[in-house]
Amino acid sequence: MKGIFAEENWIHSEKTFSIESALSSDSGNYQCQTSASDRSDSTRLEVYDGFVTLQAPTNVYEGDDLILRCQHYPGYTAKQTIFYRNNAVIQDWGSEDELHIENVNMTSSCKYKCTKQVNHHLLNYQHSDETSVSVQALFSLPTITQSPQFVTEGDRLTLTCHTRLSPHRQYTVLQFAFYQEGQNIQEFSSAHTYEIPFAKLSDSRNYTCDVQTSNHRIKKTSTTTTIQVNKIGERELFNKSETEVTSKPGTSHVTTAVAVTSLVLVLFLIVIALIFLYWTKRIPLPGNNQPASKVFSQKPHKEAVKNLMAAPPMEISAPLNVIKQ
Template sequence: MAVTMFVRSLLMLILLTVENAGSAVSPVVTFNPDLNKIFTGQSLQMTCDVDSTVQGDVTYNWFKDDNWIHSEKTFSIESALSSDSGNYQCQTSASDRSDSTRLEVYDGFVTLQAPTNVYEGDDLILRCQHYPGYTAKQTIFYRNNAVIQDWGSEDELHIENVNMTSSCKYKCTKQVNHHLLNYQHSDETSVSVQALYSLPTITQSPQFVTEGDRLTLTCHTRLSAHRQYTVLQFAFYQEGQNIQEFSSANTYEIPFTKLSDSRNYTCEVQTSNHRIKKTSTTTTIQVNRIGERELFNKSETEVTSKPGTSHVTTAVAVTSLVLVLFLIVIALIFLYWTKRIPLPGNNQPASKVEFKEPKDETENIYMDLDTNTGKWQIFSQKPHKEAVKDLMAAPPMEISAPLNVIKQ
């Protein structure tokens, strides 16, 4: 259980680190006015907003439909043409390209305008505008082809505190006077409500908790790049009971943990206007008795598990691997020598091994008087019996004068 919690928390920290690292320098494109549609002849300014942590000289580049068009922080369209419709992105010298933002330049009589980015909790305003220079009368609004605001003089539709269910297709119909008559013209637009911030998650530090340790729980979430300055509040719960009220602090500390602190914990994140509130998934904290720690490295992240489970399995696996490698080496040595010296029972005849006695290079030559014949005889003493026999079998040698014994 502890290992599962550790792996889950480690993966969560990695994901949060990657997400935050990617969003720290990711620019966003904003429109002024904040409209996804304009008429031909109207003006609009685009700005490339980058995170304030980026320091030094920053260069900017603008792209329309993946084609480079500009090299400053802002890009302006003074008198829009239909050809200005497209997907716009910006990039800085310290970042990747931003997400694309769509602009539509319309030359009809009526257009339904919406903000370029809509987030949960926003007050959505849809504007049913007619072409400048013409007069218009009443307007009607639809949502998924159902009337939500009947004929009236208002050319704006207000929807407060939108959520994900507000994502749909909207349409307006307006009476426009031209050629001395009133004509009905319509336009529609799709609104996609985006998440203001991600579902919160809880991480713990340290990963292995023993009685008496200081435990810190951190509630993580990620704001949209377009809403980085939104104020969020955090609260913590133990088994569903509130243990820390909403505040700007996204951490909760237990200075001196006890076994009774082994509980289920959740955190909650809300906006300062209380419109959006999200609850994290449950995180189970396990406080261990003193002495239950099985593996701890003070210089790195702690790795823990229940006694007798994963560490024992790891030790057995390592020992088995070493034993297998040892047996493989022994087998290779055995095969090597069996090829050089065939074992009994093989088809190949065993190699003959000859054993030679050490050669005694010392030979004693001496003479002796034969009392029977009265003659001197020469004898040679060799290390092998065969040499002595040969010498004894030789005929006696007569010597007329005394000889000295010669030794080599």
């Protein structure tokens, strides 16, 4: 659906919308949409009913020109106006009802106020209004990264200057410059990278980059990055140390496995020894001095055998508790 929206509600189908005799109830967030696009970012409308209103833009970014308007209620005559910043006068009494501040920066974020002489009922009265202005960063503080991370003599070294532009000002043109030990090595241009085709030991220096807008209003400098170019052959040492560090976890696993296996073997041997001792005590060997009831002679005495064979057969009497039929 195309048209104008107020607080997410569709209110008008044309591309232009006018409010006659605005009321405080008309305050809110407004958006527009065409048949071939998504809804726009919202803009805030504030309708005041006081005698004086200080108007300020909703979104203010570094490098913008800030215009503040001290408006009075329609139908009344106004005279001189005075402007304040954090309660300090920045534009004394004058006939201008606008305050222009060029090329604002983050320090411009503060509270502004205006006082105007308004004539009503044949008398002049002073009325005031104030508002807070927040200046947003146009782009972030730049940083430098290098590729590759480990640089050896003869490598191609690439430095990249990174920054993040506000999505609300994505069409702003930025320029980049590079410095080595504070000396410029690449002038401002649209290129955000700097290349050294064949790195040398003497390229081991401190590097910074600057980012600025095409109108030169905003410029920011990155933190210092130190580049180390190594001699040929040091890469092998570097790779070897990495390999050793990587192999340490595997080595520890092998050591742990060996220790566990050894422990199991020792426990197994202890169990075998205990079983051997148990059975050795349970079945005594010939010749041990054991009680007669538990020791059997392998060759019984001949006389004992004769007596056993000559003994009369044993009578087995019936149990006392047998019931006769």
